[in-house]
Amino acid sequence: MIALSKHIAFALLLALSIPATAETYTIGTGNQSGTYYPLGGMLAKLWSENIPDFDMRAEVTSASVENIVKVASGRELAGISMGNVMEQAIEGTKPFPRKMDVAVLFALYPNLVQFIVPANSDINSIEDLKGKRVSLGAPGSGTRISAINILSILGIDKNDMDSQALNYSATTRALANGQIDAGVIVGSLGVGAITELSLTRNVRILSFSAAELAKISTANPAYYTYSAPAGIYNDVGAFMVPAVWNVLLVNKNLDNKLAYEMTKVTFEHIDELRKAISVTQSTTVDNMDELAGVSLHPGAQKYFDEHKIQQ
Structure with missing residues (x-):
């Protein structure tokens, strides 16, 4: 038993000493025949290629409610949701049992x-x-x-x-x-x-x-x-x-720097996104806060404010 404990301790020490590789995340989307899935896949591709030590894949889900619950509980880094469902999540009204710890990065398209x-x-x-x-x-x-x-x-x-x-x-x-x-x-x-x-x-x-x-x-x-x-x-x-409006959501406690980078990379590569997903013609910096009554994540708000200053 003592020998076994030593092996476990050594394995844990070895695991902690191995250099970290790129973090792997998921973005919650929807059914494969809808728009959420290809859009999530394209966003994952842009972030993975342009954010250091970051790897993301799109996950097929039942969409808005599942994505919000998984993001709030830390099982997904990001998700796509309808704006009205996002409002219900923040308010903690049905079908959500309580207020969900989520925030908007930016509005996507109607x-x-x-x-x-x-x-x-x-x-x-x-x-x-x-x-x-x-x-x-x-x-x-x-x-x-x-x-x-x-x-x-x-x-x-x-x-x-x-x-x-x-x-x-x-x-x-x-x-x-x-x-x-x-x-x-x-x-x-x-x-x-x-x-x-x-x-x-x-x-x-x-x-x-x-x-x-x-x-x-x-x-x-x-x-x-x-x-x-x-x-x-x-x-x-x-x-x-x-x-x-549909929105891109993250956990409200997501690191501000990462939220900022995800927002920045998206809009710096928006032409690539629009070539692949035509509905993202509506995805603009000016439309980021289009969902009335729901605040942007502080990292996204920083990018939005910088854009407004430049105008």
């Missing part, structure tokens, strides 16, 4: 609340979803939280329909196969899952009425009205929907 139906469907309004088979998004996803919250604001309960909990890929497959009547994807304009579906099936995106949009933004100012032109998806007409 997410649109897109309810998809077959083109020949008799569903022509949000009210028509009652009694239908509707996928509201995967458990723990920002899509599901947003869909349920928005429907609730409009006086529609998830129990008013045959609600299902499917992720992006499963939602579009179920729509294509006639297994559901409607599905919601809260994602970027031109998100891959809907783009691919529209190439093989005739679909529509439901428009919200002006009264519905006003009611939503009044109840939750994180949402604003987005008017999408026709032709974004194959043979899909123009539509008006609620939108909310």
